[in-house]
Amino acid sequence: MKKLVVARNIGFCFGVRRTVEMAERLLSEYGEIYSIGDIVHNPLVMERLKSKGLQVVRTPEEIEGERFIVRSHGIGTGTLDCIQKKGVEVIDATCPSVKKIQSLIKKLDNQKYFIIIIGDKKHPEVIGLKEYGKNTLVFGSRDFSKKVKGLEKAAVIGQTTLSFEEYTKRVRRLTSLPLAREVVIYNTICKVTGERQKEAREISKVVDVVFVLGGRNSSNTAKLYETAGRYNRNVFYIERMKDIEGFSLSGVDSIGIISGTSTSDDFISEVKEYIKKIGYREVQYNDKRTGCRKNA
Amino acid sequence: MKKLVVARNIGFCFGVRRTVEMAERLLSEYGEIYSIGDIVHNPLVMERLKSKGLQVVRTPEEIEGERFIVRSHGIGTGTLDCIQKKGVEVIDATCPSVKKIQSLIKKLDNQKYFIIIIGDKKHPEVIGLKEYGKNTLVFGSRDFSKKVKGLEKAAVIGQTTLSFEEYTKRVRRLTSLPLAREVVIYNTICKVTGERQKEAREISKVVDVVFVLGGRNSSNTAKLYETAGRYNRNVFYIERMKDIEGFSLSGVDSIGIISGTSTSDDFISEVKEYIKKIGYREVQYNDKRTGCRKNA
Structure with a gap:
């Protein structure tokens, strides 16, 4: 057989379903809604949402409507401010797991931690996360070792969609550097x-x-x-x-x-x-x- | 030439000098003072102190005098209680760096961390440190991986006299295990x-x-x-x-x-x-x- x-x-997954459902509800109510980048990374889903009125732009400047949906991967605080200053209504459809990391970064930032993000520096989740702290750096960025030398307190967080094996592999590479007096590693992998x-x-x-x-x-x-x-x-x-x-x-x-x-x-x-x-x-x-x- | x-x-080093000087002052004042184990790991120094009246015993039960000096490597809380209950006066000559780790373990214990100690499980510093938290475990102990599985919060601290390279090497081995949701690693190496x-x-x-x-x-x-x-x-x-x-x-x-x-x-x-x-x-x-x- x-x-x-x-x-x-x-x-x-739960987070994506929530984002897509929110988008669909908003589109059926308002007919038009803006997003920066694809709200989920799937061409078929995006085609359907676009056919219902989703306007995908690249920058806040291009938003010409009244409502904006935050994609599942979240958005940086700078970009968010920019959109809100335009008077655009923001509906937050960030995945709850990503949202949790954003709050964690904020908290750690208040506690004076230097925040190291393990992930793809071009991924929207990572681009967004970086803005939630004053001192954030993606592991593997240019001059990384130099920049983290002599730190007092460092916190390590990972992009939600890394595999756990990949995350720990990179954490092991990271811990081979002479790092901070205190390093806290969060397992933020979904x-x-x-x-x-x-x-x-x-x-x-x-x-x-x-x-x-x-x-x-x-x-x-x-x-x-x-x-x-x-x-x-x-x-x-x-x-x-x-x-x-x-x-x-x-x-x-x-x-x-x-x-x-x-x-x-x-x-x-x-x-x-x-x-x-x-x-x-x-x-x-x-x-x-x-x-x-x-x-x- | x-x-x-x-x-x-x-x-x-500063810590040992302090311990030896304290011991010498006490011996010249009281003529006799007890310790559990060698107060510093050097036979020549120990011989000199013993000749001045230092009594080295192995257990609290063997203390027959009025005064007890805590060795540079520190002492566990259980042993300390035991000695104090006998009515013996305790003079603390623990190395300040070790003292700091003891306080750190206490603080972490209050915050519900599971504490992992990297070091030699037979070394008096490590034996002492273990008693400062309810949930402490020396890395490499029997069934280690099993015992740390599924933890929420883990803290890692190292015996002060490890080399930094050795500590990070073991930290890397440790981080290859599926550990806690939050792992905080302290660089406690002297x-x-x-x-x-x-x-x-x-x-x-x-x-x-x-x-x-x-x-x-x-x-x-x-x-x-x-x-x-x-x-x-x-x-x-x-x-x-x-x-x-x-x-x-x-x-x-x-x-x-x-x-x-x-x-x-x-x-x-x-x-x-x-x-x-x-x-x-x-x-x-x-x-x-x-x-x-x-x-x-």
Whole structure:
């Protein structure tokens, strides 16, 4: 029997679902709303929201409407001030986990900590976080070692969508520098991301082909893709239906599907339906009926 | 010219000097005073203090006098209570750097941190520190990983006499475990130890023979011995004059001397005089006249 193994943790995470639902409610109420950058990193979801009236701009200057939605990744305090000064109403759809880190940075900043952020310096979450403290620095920035030399108190926080392994790997690299007299390391990695990583690993070991559903511009989806690739040679991004429709599945006995946190349930259902229609039976990973075992 | 290169940082450190001076003052005043274990890790110093009336015992039960001195490495709260309940007067000669860590552990304990101590579990400093918090554990103890799993808040502190490199190495090993949501790492390594380590490294590179003056039972002296041995094949412990008097120095052009923090200035002077008498000229490391250079 041909099998379709579906991850347990799939589709929108809590934070993304909340952001998308808020956007949809606002759009149905007001017809138009602005955001800086994509509010979630998924082209399909963004297309749908744009068709309903979401205006995506790059800078506060480009906002020409009355209402602004803060994306799931959060926004810097400087940019926020700028928007509010224009008289634009701001609706905050920041992911609660990111929101928590922003408050943590503020608190640490008041306590005179120098804040080191581990993450991708070009990711909107990190760009936003940097503005919540006066002394913040992304690990790996230019002259990093010089800038953190002789500190009294340093705090380390991580971008929510890093894998826990990656975060600790970088923390280990960081702690090899002569750092501060006091270093506090917060584990700010989102648990949801970790669970998906784990499933990506497990499923990739037991199937012939892995489909990673989600945007290539989504950090956590990209990391699932990478992880799956370590255990399986046949791993493919599926951003849209056409990516899978052109795919030859002859000789493929088992397919695994996993997704990033910004991939909608609708898209997942559509993909699943397509695969089932061509002869695969859906089994959930970890379900006793799957017969999925390591080394199987 | 035959050279004797003397380390800049040599002899008692501030903490040890304070402990020994306190002990001497008390002995000259009262004639007898008790301690549990050696108050400093140096056999020569201990012999002198014992000859003046210091009574070294192993447990509170063995104290038969009226006064007790707390050794430089500090003492656990349990043992302290025990001694005070006997009606014995306690004079605290704990090294101020160790004292600071004891207070830090107490504070962290009140804030519900689980405290991880990096150090030698058999060293009196570590044995003492453990008693200042309810939840303390020495890194590397049996079932360590199991016991620290799923913690909320963990604090890491190090035995003062570790080298900074050794401390960070173990911190890196520690941070590879799935630890707490919040981990605060304190750099409690005594700076004096670090400076001596650095000198041990530099001097060992440029001399024919290295003499490490101090007790083999002194943790920081042992670490200087280890460090020197990494850069020089001719490294020797000198605990007493007889260790050096039997030594053949034919063909030796340069001698380096370094010492742990519990080695007395008197002993160092005696060793220096001996070496100078047999034809070596004293030069201080880093003094321009030494001509000591790396790769020299």
